[in-house]
Every structure is written in C-alpha cells, then in structure tokens.
Amino acid sequence: MSKTPFMPLWVSDFLGDTLDLDAAEVGAYMLLLMAQWNRGGNSLPDDYKKLQRIARCGRNWPRIWEQIEHYFDRDEDGVYSKRLRLEAQNVAAKRAVNAQNGARGGSAKSLKSKEQQQANATNSLQRNSSIPEPEPYSIKDTNVSLSVSTDATRHANEVSQAVSRYNEAATKAGWPQVQKLTPNRSKQLRLRLKDCGGLNGWEDALRRAFASDFCRGRTSKPWTGFGFDWLVKAGNFTKLMEGNYDNRTDNGATSNRPENRPDPALEQIARLARLR
Numbered sequence: 417m418s419k420t421p422f423m424p425l426w427v428s429d430f431l432g433d434t435l436d437l438d439a440a441e442v443g444a445y446m447l448l449l450m451a452q453w454n455r456g457g458n459s460l461p462d463d464y465k466k467l468q469r470i471a472r473c474g475r476n477w478p479r480i481w482e483q484i485e486h487y488f489d490r491d492e493d494g495v496y497s498k499r500l501r502l503e504a505q506n507v508a509a510k511r512a513v514n515a516q517n518g519a520r521g522g523s524a525k526s527l528k529s530k531e532q533q534q535a536n537a538t539n540s541l542q543r544n545s546s547i548p549e550p551e552p553y554s555i556k557d558t559n560v561s562l563s564v565s566t567d568a569t570r571h572a573n574e575v576s577q578a579v580s581r582y583n584e585a586a587t588k589a590g591w592p593q594v595q596k597l598t599p600n601r602s603k604q605l606r607l608r609l610k611d612c613g614g615l616n617g618w619e620d621a622l623r624r625a626f627a628s629d630f631c632r633g634r635t636s637k638p639w640t641g642f643g644f645d646w647l648v649k650a651g652n653f654t655k656l657m658e659g660n661y662d663n664r665t666d667n668g669a670t671s672n673r674p675e676n677r678p679d680p681a682l683e684q685i686a687r688l689a690r691l692r
Contacts, residue, residue: 420453420504420507420508420511423449423450423453423500423503424503424507433572436483436597436598436599436602437483437484437599438599440473440476440480441480441483441484441599443471443472444471444472444473444477444480444481444484445471445484445487447470447471447472448460448467448470448471448484448488448497449497449500451470452496452497452500452501452504453500453504456504456508457496457500457501457502457503457504457505457508458493458496458501459491459493459494459495459496460494460495460496461494461495462490462494462495463494464481467481467495468481482603483599483603574606574609574614574615575597575602575605575606575609577615578605578609578615578618579594579597579605579644581615581618581619581622582594582622582644582647585622585625585626586644588626589625589626589631589632590632590633591642591643591644592643592644593644594644601644601645601648604648604649604650605648607648607650608621608647608648608650608653611650611653611654612653612657617657620657621647621653621656621657624656624657624659624661624662625642625647625656625661627662627663628656628661628662628663629663630661630663631656631661
C-alpha cells in the first residue's frame with residue numbers, strides 16, 4: 417500500500433483528456449488510477465475480472481474497458497499508467513530526502529543541508545533515466561491527463577483535426593456537419609484513420625466523396641444519406657476508398673469529367689488546415 421495518502425491530480429489536464437468519456441468511464445478510470453497509486457505506482461493485475469472489480473463495474477465493463485484501455489501500458493507484472501508511476505516515484509524520492517533530513521535535527525546547519533539535499537535530489541531525478549521527469553506538454557488548452565501517453569495525445573489531436581477537415585468539406589458539399597463527437601464516433605474515426613494511414617488518407621477519402629455524384633446527391637435519383645456517421649462505418653469507408661462511388665460513364669468506366677477530379681478549393685482547405 418502507498419505510504420502517501422494523497423495523489424496529485426492535474427484537474428484541468430484530466431478533464432481535457434477525458435472529454436470523450438461518459439461518467440461511468442471516468443469513474444472507472446479514476447478508480448483504476450487510485451488503485452495503482454495505493455500500490456505505490458506498481459502495476460495492477462492484467463486480469464479482466466480483477467480489473468472489473470477494482471473499477472466496480474457490472475455488465476457494462478466490456479464497453480467501459482474498451483474506451484479506457486488505451487490510457488494504460490503493460491509490463492510483465494500487469495497494466496499501469498505510465499504518468500502515474502512517474503509521479504509516484506518522484507513523490508517517494510522526495511519523501512525519502514525529507515525523512516533523512518528530519519533525522520538530522522532542527523539546527524540551522526541541518527536546515528541548510530536539507531535544502532541542499534532536496535535540490536540535489538531533484539537534479540538526480542532529472543539525470544536518472546530510470547525515474548525521468550514527466551516532459552512538459554505543449555498541447556493547447558487542456559488535452560492531457562495525469563496518465564496520458566504521448567501516443568494518446570497524438571491520436572486525440574489527429575481525431576480533432578480529422579473532424580475539422582470533414583466539417584470544412586461538409587460546408588462546401590452541403591453535408592451535415594459534426595456537432596458532437598461522441599465516444600462511439602471518436603472510436604470509429606480512430607479506426608478509419610488507422611485504416612487509411614492517418615490524415616492524408618482521410619483527406620483522400622473526403623476528396624473522393626466530394627467528387628462523387630452519388631455522395632453529393634446529384635444522381636438521377638438523388639441519395640441524401642451521406643454524412644459523418646455513414647463515412648466512418650468500416651464497410652462504407654472501404655467501398656469509398658476502393659472507388660465504388662466514383663463517377664462512371666455509360667460503359668462503366670470511371671468518368672474523366674472535371675467534377676471527378678480533386679476540387680482545387682477543397683485542396684486549398686486541406687493545405688491551410690495542415691499549416692495550423
């Protein structure tokens with residue numbers, strides 16, 4: 417059990433990183449973090465049922481774990497929050513210095529020695545590769561929690577940019593815009609970004625959809641079902657990327673009409689978005 421009864425929590429960072437989690441998911445995530453802290457930062461058992469009990473979840477545990485699993489890493493002992501482990505190690509090191517200095521007494525000389533040793537301990541932590549200081553985050557506003565890894569931050573930014581680029585294309589094409597990024601939408605978008613290789617592939621999908629008469633509702637029997645939720649479904653996205661919705665001539669060949677080529681305005685939007 418941890419000898420430190422309190423756990424540091426950067427509130428703004430935590431809230432910013434968990435915006436796509438519902439209340440049950442946030443509660444389960446926090447209980448797992450507290451359980452790891454109570455173990456001195458050591459790993460939790462990589463056991464599905466035990467983690468379910470620690471998080472105090474019932475039948476909804478599979479859904480909840482699917483949403484929060486990416487916040488944790490794994491080692492030979494189980495699952496753990498990387499950032500929380502670093503915080504626990506740093507607090508333990510400072511406690512050890514304080515305990516050592518406390519045993520020296522309350523003289524002025526001892527107080528001066530205590531301050532010097534605390535400074536040395538901080539420098540030692542920065543030099544010691546086994547207990548690295550958490551690197552400062554450069555994400556705007558509040559996008560990082562106490563335990564988020566750099567990979568999770570990168571994925572969150574990629575998702576946000578992908579939604580922004582969809583909305584820019586939707587404004588021009590007349591598609592419905594994304595008003596709320598739910599946990600399920602975020603999950604599906606992350607999977608599609610993985611399928612197409614990231615933002616460049618996502619932009620290619622938007623260009624294909626924008627050039628498609630079918631997706632734009634410009635066929636003889638107009639279809640108006642295109643939207644974000646349609647696009648991020650695995651089957652629809654695959655068909656779009658394979659050219660199933662490309663414009664075709666009467667003989668079935670892909671049309672060379674200008675509207676089937678990348679739209680210069682949409683290309684400009686994509687370039688401007690990348691320069692932000």
